[in-house]
Amino acid sequence: MPSDRGLIRARHWLRLSEWADMLPVLAGRAAWRLGPPLVGIALFLALWQVAHWHYGAFILPSPWQTAAATLTALSGLAGWAALGATLARVLVALGLSAVIGGGIGLLAGYVTLIRATLAPVATILLGMPATAWVILTMIWFGPSHGAILFTIAIVTGPILYIGTVDAVRSRDRHLEDMAASFGATALARFHRVALRQILAALGPVIGIALALGFKVAIMAELVTNVAGLGAEMARARAQMDIDMALANVALAVTGLLLIEHLLIRPLQTRTGHWQGPDA
Amino acid sequence: MSGLTLATISHAFAGRRVLDTVSLVIRPGELVALVGPSGSGKSTLAAIAGGILKPDRGRIMRRYARHGMVFQQSRLMPWVDARDNIAFPLRLAGMSADRIAARVQAAAEAVALRRDDLSKRPDALSGGMRARVAIARALAVEPDFLIFDEPFAALDPALRRRMQDLVLSLSGARGFGGLFITHDLSEAARLAHRIAVLDRQGKGITGSLAPPGQPGTRSESAVFDFVETARAEPLLHDLVNVDERALPLESTCDMSGFRRCC
Numbered sequence: 001m002p003s004d005r006g007l008i009r010a011r012h013w014l015r016l017s018e019w020a021d022m023l024p025v026l027a028g029r030a031a032w033r034l035g036p037p038l039v040g041i042a043l044f045l046a047l048w049q050v051a052h053w054h055y056g057a058f059i060l061p062s063p064w065q066t067a068a069a070t071l072t073a074l075s076g077l078a079g080w081a082a083l084g085a086t087l088a089r090v091l092v093a094l095g096l097s098a099v100i101g102g103g104i105g106l107l108a109g110y111v112t113l114i115r116a117t118l119a120p121v122a123t124i125l126l127g128m129p130a131t132a133w134v135i136l137t138m139i140w141f142g143p144s145h146g147a148i149l150f151t152i153a154i155v156t157g158p159i160l161y162i163g164t165v166d167a168v169r170s171r172d173r174h175l176e177d178m179a180a181s182f183g184a185t186a187l188a189r190f191h192r193v194a195l196r197q198i199l200a201a202l203g204p205v206i207g208i209a210l211a212l213g214f215k216v217a218i219m220a221e222l223v224t225n226v227a228g229l230g231a232e233m234a235r236a237r238a239q240m241d242i243d244m245a246l247a248n249v250a251l252a253v254t255g256l257l258l259i260e261h262l263l264i265r266p267l268q269t270r271t272g273h274w275q276g277p278d279a
Numbered sequence: 280m281s282g283l284t285l286a287t288i289s290h291a292f293a294g295r296r297v298l299d300t301v302s303l304v305i306r307p308g309e310l311v312a313l314v315g316p317s318g319s320g321k322s323t324l325a326a327i328a329g330g331i332l333k334p335d336r337g338r339i340m341r342r343y344a345r346h347g348m349v350f351q352q353s354r355l356m357p358w359v360d361a362r363d364n365i366a367f368p369l370r371l372a373g374m375s376a377d378r379i380a381a382r383v384q385a386a387a388e389a390v391a392l393r394r395d396d397l398s399k400r401p402d403a404l405s406g407g408m409r410a411r412v413a414i415a416r417a418l419a420v421e422p423d424f425l426i427f428d429e430p431f432a433a434l435d436p437a438l439r440r441r442m443q444d445l446v447l448s449l450s451g452a453r454g455f456g457g458l459f460i461t462h463d464l465s466e467a468a469r470l471a472h473r474i475a476v477l478d479r480q481g482k483g484i485t486g487s488l489a490p491p492g493q494p495g496t497r498s499e500s501a502v503f504d505f506v507e508t509a510r511a512e513p514l515l516h517d518l519v520n521v522d523e524r525a526l527p528l529e530s531t532c533d534m535s536g537f538r539r540c541c
């Protein structure tokens with residue numbers, strides 16, 4: 001028995017020593033993964049700081065000042081309200097354009113005639129600069145909540161349309177044939193085999209549309225001066241308050257990161273997992 | 280007992296005739312191999328037999344309850360694991376979860392899939408394992424007729440032989456008839472009661488050959504000798520002397536979808 005216990009202890013120790021051997025390797029890997037981005041961020045902040053020294057606080061506040069201003073903006077209700085208003089607007093508008101753009105895209109993906117008819121329309125709408133829409137909707141609707149929603153929806157709608165058409169067209173039809181061989185009806189083939197692939201292919205497109213929608217929202221708010229991050233920026237500009245302007249920029253970037261990590265990434269890993277991490 | 284009759288089947292894709300009055304009778308319990316060069320319309324005929332494609336002309340008479348189909352490239356759904364792939368046709372049929380679990384278990388055992396293989400997704404499985412999953416999926420519906428469309432074409436020769444042995448033992452144990460499409464003559468000679476030859480341009484079945492004895496009891500040398508003599512047959516001239524210039528651009532392989540093979 002004692003020899004047994006000794007053996008177990010020896011084995012235990014061996015495992016510990018293996019761990020000890022592994023530790024530098026793991027640490028090295030972590031350093032490789034996290035190191036370069038950290039260096040990148042540090043470099044960016046350093047350049048910013050240098051520019052701040054060169055141009056002065058009136059033109060470019062330091063990263064610290066900006067962080068402090070951001071915290072101030074977020075410590076009051078107003079900052080959160082602005083961020084929330086912008087985010088909510090983007091989500092509502094995107095939902096709208098997903099239903100319309102995605103819905104028509106689904107039809108067009110399956111029906112060649114619709115696709116061919118809509119192709120030039122989609123090209124024109126995609127080619128329209130977002131700023132043009134901001135100006136047009138200002139004239140049509142005046143500075144209102146609806147104008148901003150419309151602007152975001154009309155900018156992201158064609159992207160979701162094209163993305164959906166592509167997703168429908170690039171699906172693996174052999175899988176639907178497989179399902180048909182087991183007696184699947186057309187409806188079952190669509191919702192059990194095709195839809196899944198279409199949604200997975202749409203993941204990255206939705207990500208792009210979200211990010212673009214957010215940027216367009218800020219721009220439209222800036223021009224129309226309707227509550228939101230953009231309006232806050234307009235206010236900062238009017239008051240020539242560079243700290244506040246930069247704080248709002250920081251908030252906007254934070255908003256984009258939130259969207260990316262809370263909404264887009266989870267969506268993509270859930271629907272597109274099988275394509276591997278690089279796809 | 281199960282059988283299938285395809286009578287004067289014709290089919291065209293976008294105006295191009297692919298099959299022209301093809302007739303094939305598979306007697307109950309008979310496993311017929313269909314050989315023909317790439318692009319001769321074998322897969323199209325399989326799709327018609329499997330009810331995937333409605334032929335422009337011709338009649339299909341099925342004397343069996345259910346068929347199972349095994350495809351080129353396995354055609355597994357990449358987003359679910361092997362277990363759910365095997366369960367797919369059962370879910371389509373609206374079967375209860377308990378019965379599905381039992382059926383999947385039985386099918387997986389029949390093709391020697393282990394429990395840990397069952398929870399892997401297709402991209403984590405080797406080609407041979409994928410072929411096993413595809414066969415298990417076809418077996419899960421408890422078919423009395425099986426349609427194979429070059430299921431092992433992408434496997435290396437040793438693996439292919441193991442899969443052929445699997446088909447032989449399954450058909451021996453369950454006695455199903457079927458249509459086995461291949462362009463590998465020795466595969467056909469090992470597995471089938473009879474080898475039907477499809478015309479190079481799909482203009483009918485040009486004839487058929489019967490290897491000696493019953494599938495599963497043929498010795499290696501018998502299969503080898505049969506293939507060697509058959510290669511000299513005028514009937515198999517187009518199969519043996521493939522003229523790649525005469526082939527359509529997109530032959531042999533599945534060209535659409537994101538899992539293209541070439």
Ligand SMILES: Nc1ncnc2c1ncn2[C@@H]1O[C@H](COP(=O)(O)OP(=O)(O)O)[C@@H](O)[C@H]1O
Pocket residue numbers: 292293297315316317318319320321322323324527529530531
């Ligand atoms: N869905 C399709 N649309 C158009 N042409 C097709 C389609 N499927 C097959 N073909 C054409 O039909 C011919 C026969 O194809 P196939 O049945 O796959 O031959 P095989 O399986 O014998 O190689 C080929 O020339 C191929 O290009």
Ligand SMILES: [Mg+2]
Pocket residue numbers: 321322323351429531
């Ligand atoms: Mg084929």
